[in-house]
Amino acid sequence: MSRIEDEVNRRRTFAIISHPDAGKTTLTEKLLLFGGAIQLAGAVKARGEARRARSDWMKVEQERGISVASSVMSYEYDGRAFNLLDTPGHEDFSEDTYRTLTAVDSAIMVIDAAKGIEEQTRKLFEVCRLRDVPIITFINKLDREGREPFELLDEIEQTLALDVTPASWPIGMGRSFLGCYDLFHERLALMAKGAKGGMPDMGESCEGLDDPKLDSMLPEDAVAKLREDVEMARVLCPEFDVESYRAGHMTPVFFGSAVNNFGVRELLEGVASLAPTPRPQPTADRDVEPTENKVSGFVFKIQANMDPKHRDRIAFVRLCSGHFKRGMKLAHPRSGKQINMHNPVIFLAQDRELAEEAFAGDILGVPNHGQLRIGDALTEGEALRFTGIPSFAPELLQKVRPIDPLRAKHLGRALQQIAEEGAARVFKPVMGSDWVVGVVGGLQFEVLADRIRTEFDVPVIFEPTTLYTARWVAAEDHLILKKFLDGNQSAMAEDHDGDPVFMARNAWHLDRAQEDFPKIQFHKTKEQAF
Template sequence: MSEPALAAQATPGSGASGQADPIGARRTFAIIAHPDAGKTTLTEKLLLFGGAIHLAGAVKARGENRRARSDWLKIEQQRGISVSTSVMNFEYDGWTFNLLDTPGHEDFSEDTYRTLTAVDSAVMVLDAAKGIETQTRKLFEVCRLRDMPIITFINKMDRESRDPFSLMDEIASTLALDCVPANWPIGMGMDFKGCYDLFNKRLLLTGKENRNLEPEVIILEKGLDDPRAAELLSAEQRAKLREDIELIEAACPPFDLEAYRQGHLTPVYFGTALKNFGVDELLKGLGLFAPPPRPQPSEKRMVEPTEKAVAGFVFKVQANMDKNHRDRVAFLRLCSGHFKRGMKLKQVRSGKPITVSNPTLFFARDRSLADEAWPGDIIGIPNHGTLRVGDTLTEAEDLRFTGIPNFAPEILRRVRLSDPMKAKHLQRALEDLAEEGVTQVFRPRIGADWIVGLVGPLQLDVLAARLGEEYNLQVGFEAAPYETARWIDAEDRHDLEQFIEQNRGAMADDRDGAPVYLARNAWELSYTEKKWDKIRFHATRERS
C-alpha cells in the first residue's frame, strides 16, 4: 500500500495555526532507547527537519552549540547523557508535535516510566550493530502494558551493522511484534547508499554531504526502473535489492494502521541520524500514522480528548529550570478541552482553584507563553511547590487520572552535609528535587539524618552535582542500615498503628507523609511480611 493510501487511513488534521481539527493534528510521542543508541542525536535531527532548529550536527558542534538542545542540565552536558525528560513542541507539515526525549540510562528509568503515561506513541531507537538491548526491552514492556503504538528507527546504518533481516527477526521474536519495513537499506557502513522506500516504491539515495545543512538526497520516483538507478548503484547492489524486496513482500505482512495503533505491529525505518538520512521519512511517518491524543484513564472513567471541559495531569515537576529564580515548573499533559491562558482550574487533591496565568510551551529549557493549548499538548505551569507529580487539574468534574507510579528505591543512603548549619537549606533542596519524582526522600521517625532513595548509583552523582550547582550545598552519602523500602497500609487502622509502634526504629515518612518500612535486607523484608500478614507492603505507590 502506498503512503498516500495509508495517509487516507490516518486522516490527520490540517495542522498548524487555524487548523480544522486541532486535536487530530496533535502527535505526542516519546523517544525510547538503550544508552548510546543515538536517541539524543535523533531528537536533534527531528527538530532540524521540523524547522525548530537551524544547525544540524549541533551535538558535535563547538562551543555553546555543542550541547544537544534536549540535554540542558549541566551534568548532562558534561557527561553526554540524558538524565531528565525534556519536552519540545514544534510544527511540521500541518502537524503539531510534542516530542518528549526521555533518559536512556536505566538509573533514570522511573522518569521515563512516568513520561510514557503522558504520550500517545513512542519511537524505539535501536543501534543497527547491537539490536535490542536490556534497557530497550524494559522500556518496551512498559509500552506494552499501555498498548502503546511504537515506530522503530534502526540507527547508525552508516556504520558496520547486523543483517537487516536478522534485526527484524529479533524485534519480532523478542518483542512479539509484527514488523513491516517502511524502507530498506542499501548496503551498510562505508557502503551505505541510502534506502528503498517500500511504501512509495522510490529510491532515496545519499548525495553530497554538508556538515551544517541537510545532506543532498537523490530521489528516484520510479525506483529501480529509473534510468539513473543504473548510474548510481552497481549491478550487484541492484540485484541484491531486488532479491531483498521479493523476500520482504513474501515474508512480511502488509502495513495495517489499526494493528499499529493497537500496539501489535511496528513500522520499521532504517537510517542514520548523525548524517540526517531517514529522519525526514520518520517524521512524515509519525505525522501520517501515529495516533492523535488518546483517551486517558481516570478512577471514574475514560476521559475522551473531545470532551469540552479542560482536564489534565502532572507527570513531571522540574526544579530550577531557571536557576536565577529557583523556579519549579509542573509539566501538565492536557487530556481534554480547549485550554486558554488565564483559566481557573481546580487542583483535585486540595480542592483549591489555581489561576494558570503564565502557562508555557517548551523547547527543552526554552519556553514561550502559551495562549492556548489542546489535548495532547504539554504545558508548563510555574508554581512554588503547589503542584506535585500525579496531581489532576480540571475545569469541572472531580477526576483523578491513574497510572502514575512511585517505585520502591533500590539504593538507600544517608545524606551528610559538609556544613551542618545548612540543615534547613538541605531540607528545602531535597524536597525541591523530590518533587521532580526522580529522587525519593525519607525522614526516619528516629534520628535526624535524611535518607534518599534512588534506583541506580548514577543518580547519586547527579544528586550531589545538582545540590552543589543549584543550591551551593556540598554533600556526601553514607550507607544507610537499610537495603530497601516498602510503603505500608492495612484494612484496619489499629493493625497499622500497632505495626508502626513495634517497628518504630525501621519506620520513616516519605515527602507526602505516607508511612514507609525500611528493611535491612531481603530476608528481613520477607520475614516481616510473613509475620505481619495483616499489613500490606507495596513496591509501588500510585501518585496522589
C-alpha cells in the first residue's frame, strides 16, 4: 500500500450537527479530551501552555453562548487522524453549516434525550441527505429525565426516514441513570457517582446479556429491564449494516451524557471503526479520487480576523487528493495564478500550527489577502472546478450605513471582506449610495454590526428596506441581458464579484420581471464560476 493510501485510510473527517442547546459544544470538547488533544475540558495541550479548547472563540459567541463560526479541530486517537468540524448550532447561520457539510465525509447528529428531533436538526439532516453524508446519532443528556429510548428511536426512523439500530443501550435515566451496555462490543460501562469531569473506565467485557456478571454489577430490576429492552430492540431494529450506514440509509445510535464524559469513548470508537475514509469529490468534469498522486482541494470557508492582533484572512481548504507538502506552489484556476503555500496551518480551535504535510480529508488554513474565494480550487496544475458549493439568495435584506458619513469608504472595504468570507451577501445598488446586506437569518445582522464595529472600527446602523428578495440574473444572449439591465436600473445591484443582481420589491415584482423577460434566468443560488 502506498503512503498516500495508508494516510487516507487513517483519516476521518466529520462534522457535529444539532439543534442549539442539545450539548454540541460540550460533546465537541469531550471528543477532544478523549482524543488526547486536551488534558482537561477547557485547557488545550499545545506548546506546554494551558489554553482554552473552546471551539466558540469569536467574541459574540462567547457573549451569547452559541456557535456562530465553524471551527476545525485536528487530533489523533488510536492510530487514526481525526478532523472535527464544529458547525454553527444557530439556525440563522445555516449557510455556513451547509458549506461545512460539503467538506466532511460523515456527521454526528446530537439529540437531546428530553426533546428528541427539533427543527434545526431536521434542516441540517436534510442538508446531509442531499450529499448522502453518513450519520452516527448520539442521544445526549441521559443524566436528566428524558423520553423513552424506543420512542426516540421511532422518532428518528419516522421523521428522518432512516433505519435505526442501537449501538449502545441506556440503563435507567435521570437520577436512576447507571450507565450503558455497549451492544457492538458486549461491554458494560457504569457511570461512577460524582464522576463529573473524570474519565470513566473502559467498562467490563461480558459474554452477552446472559452473563451472570451483569447480575452482580447491576440491581435486579435494572438488569431485568436491560435484558428485556435489548431483546425487544433486536427484534424491532434491523441488524447494523456498515454499507447501509455509509450510503446514508442507516444510523447507529449511541446513548450518553457528554457533560459527564459518559458514552463519549464509545462514540469516538464508533467514528474510528465505522465512519468512511475520505470520499471522492465531484468536479464539473470528473470525480477526484483521494488516492490520486496530484494535490487538489477546494475552499469551503473564509474566516477573517481569527487572530485579533493580525488582520489576517484564512481560507479553509478541504484537501481532496495527493500528498501536500509545505512550500509547494499550487495553481489557482480561477485567476490562472500560482499560489505559494509558505505558511499553511492546521487547527485546534483558535490555536494553529504550521502544517508540514497533509493528505486527502485534512483541512488546511491558507493565509491570504483576498485572492481566495469560497468554491475556489487549488491544484497541481489541472483546471478543476469543484461543484456543489453554492451561495444562497438571502431571505432578509437591510440597508447599512456608517454612523459617521466620512467612514463610508471604510464600510465598503469591510463589507467586501465580509462578502468574500461568505458571511453575508453584499449588494451595491446601481442607483443610490446605500449598501444593501442580505442574510439567511435575522441574528446575522446583529453579529455583522458587532463585527464591523470591533474588527473594522466602523460603527454602523442597519435599517429595514422595502426589498423582498434578490436573484442573480444571467442570459445566453448578452444583448437581451443588457436590455434587461438598462430597463430595470432602479432594481439592479452588483454583488461583491460584480455580478448583476435583481432586487425585487415583492413577489409580484419578481413574477412580472420573469414574465416580461422569459429568456433571462433568475437564480436563487450561485456557484463559483470561472
